[in-house]
Structure formats: C-alpha cells, structure tokens
Amino acid sequence: MAPVRGAKRRRKAAAEKKAAMAAAAAAGGALGAGGGDWWDGFCMRVSGALSCMEDTRRFESIFKMPRRTFNYVCSLVRDEMMVRSSSYAFLDGKVLSLEDRVAVSLLRLNSGGSLVTVGSSVGVNHSTVSLITWRFVEAMEERASHHLRWPDSGEMEKIKSMFEKIHGLPNCCGVVDLTHITMCLSSAEPNCKVWLDHEKNFSMVLQAVIGPDMKFMDIVTGWPGSMKESSILHSSGLFKLCKNGARLNGSKLEVSDGSEVGEYLIGDAGYPLLPWLLTPYQENNLSDSKVEFNKRHAAAITVAPRTLAKFKDTWKFLHGEMWRPDKHRLPRIIHVCCLLHNIIIGLQDTAMDEACVWNDHDVNYKQQVCQLADENAVRVRDKLSEHLASR
Helix, strand or coil: CHHHHHHHHHHHHHHHHHHHHHHHHHHHHHHCCCCCCHHHHHHHHCCHHHHHCCCCCCHHHHHCCCHHHHHHHHHHHHHHHCCCCCCCECCCCCECCHHHHHHHHHHHHHHCCCHHHHHHHHCCCHHHHHHHHHHHHHHHHHHCHHHCCCCCHHHHHHHHHHHHHHHCCCCEEEEEEEEEEEEECCCCCCCHHHHECCCCCEEEEEEEEECCCCCEEEEEEEEECCCCHHHHHHHCHHHHHHHCCCCCCCCCEECCCCCEECCEEECCCCCCEECCEECCCCCCCCCHHHHHHHHHHHHHHCHHHHHHHHHHHHCHHHCCCEECCCCCCHHHHHHHHHHHHHHHHHCCCCCCCCCCCCCCCCCCCCCCCCCCECHHHHHHHHHHHHHHHHC
C-alpha cells in the first residue's frame, strides 16, 4: 500500500503546483488588461541605481524571481493589498496598482536600499514604501504560510532518498543551521547588550531546517544573537516536537548489526549530539568508519550554508547592518522572506540557481563548538558509522 499512498501524495503535490501555475497565469492576464503591459509602464518609472543595471528590462534582475512567480505572489496577496485601493499613489498622483505595490515591496526587501532610496528609484514617497511593504508582509503571512511547513510522510521519504542518493546518508531528513541578521543599535538603547553576539555584533538569529532542494522546512527567528546555537535549539518548537516523537517518527533504517536507526537531522559542531540530531566526530585519530561518517556528513551539510548564503544574497534587506530596526517586526519580515524563498523554488521546474556573489552567510563568524552529547546519541552515531563503512 505504501507505493499507492506515495502516488496519491505525488499527484496532490503536482495538482498544487498546477493550481499555482494557473493562478500565476490568471494574474499575468490581468497585468496586461486595459492596453499595454504593466511591466512596460513600471520600467518607465525606474530611475537611479535600478536604471543603471546592465539589463533593466530583464524582469528577474530586478525582482529576483520569474514573471510567473511574481504573478503568483500578486494573486496571493491581492485582497489584502487592495483594501485601501486609492490610499497609495506615485508622486505624480497616479494610484499604485496591485502589481506596483508588490513590486515596491519586493524592491524594498531584495535591494537592501533605504526607504528613501527605494522610493526615489520608482517615484514614490518613502513613507508610502514603508506602509506598502508592511502591508505586503501582513498579507504574505495571512495567505502564503502554507509554503513553509514540515513535510508529510510521503514527502519526507523523498527527502531521505535524495540525501542518500546525493551524499550517501540514509534516513537523513534535513540539515539544521543558523545565521545572524546584523543590526546597528545605540548603546543607550535598553537591553541592547542582549543582542550582542559572540563576534561583538548586534544581531537577531534565524535557525532553519533545510532540505536537499534548498527549501526551508522549519524556521525559528526573533532570538537575540547572544544566545548560543544549542540554547536556541532547546528553546525552539522543533526541539520539543522531535524530543516528544511528534516529528522524525517515520520509517527506521536497519543497520548492519540488525538494530535500527530512526530518522534524524544533521548539524554542525555548534549543536549538541542528540538521538535525532547527529553532529560530526570532533576528536582526533578517528577510525576509518568515523572518518567516512564525517566525510558524508560534511558533504550533506553544505546545502545549509549554500541556502542561507543564497537567501541573504537575494533578500539584501537582511544582509548588512540594519539601522535600529523594529525588533518586533523584523522576525515577521524574516519569515516572509523565507516564504518567498520557498515559493521561488516551488514554482521552478529546475533546481534553484546556487550562484552567489559571496559564499559565507555569516562573514567573519567563527564556528562555535558544543560539547554536549547524549549517551544514546553516541551509540546511534556509532552504529550508523559502522553501517556506512560496511556497505
């Protein structure tokens, strides 16, 4: 019966993607209504740094997504974004259309420019940019949250198969990692020291579980940079769900000695070794089996830093030092950027382009090391290592 259930899930996933494409196509048709294409008109308004791009009319160079994905995003947020249809206007008095509002919001998030810079580049007051972007964030939270969720059992089997096929790690369900969103805070600000991380930067942390396709499967954000990786993990819903068996409770792997290894995530040396979270061996003079485990672990874990680097390179609002951000709103903005990241991947027929102008998502951050190790987890990792060496 398992293949039948898997087939049903695959058909469901295909149907969901087809529906998304249909919504994008419908939105695309609306863009050209009334004579002329929206994009042609918007291009005429672009000025400043955006107009100096090598190919300004290349849609993806500005919005970091294909046109059909942009159309789909518009279809998601249409109702919420157009509640006050006549409230937002260009400096020349023309009311911003749905597409204009989404475009301004995306420019604010992916350009890294200030409100004034983004506003002047498209002929909109900076206060309008701020209001529209926040409305977009609220709309995405309301309408797009289903694009970031924990995989069901059928989807997880596919993820495990990919990790084994690509990196030789059987029953692996994902990679957990974190990155720092740096901020510029005043030393006079109350409780500012809680945001000071181990590299003496003020930052907010994003922890993510990432699949082999570079999609976010789970995130937690809002925690201050002063917290260690292990502390953030223990404070997360992910930890509670995995510890209680509500997650990573799928099929087990029978290893060479006849025992079983359950589903697990992998993480770097900054995380504790747990039965469901396997970290690399850190001691010297490792046996051949442990060396082999570390080799496969190191290969598989690279998907996380690649993803986070691509994520921060795309959504430049989160890359660099933000000037005194609203720390209550910032986690919600990070969440929406994660949703957009997943939407872009989900609507593509090919793997995400991993090309990035920089490779380190946490520049000048040293690797933290956690010495905590669960005794049962030590046995699980050893069994898996011996199993891999015997194959």
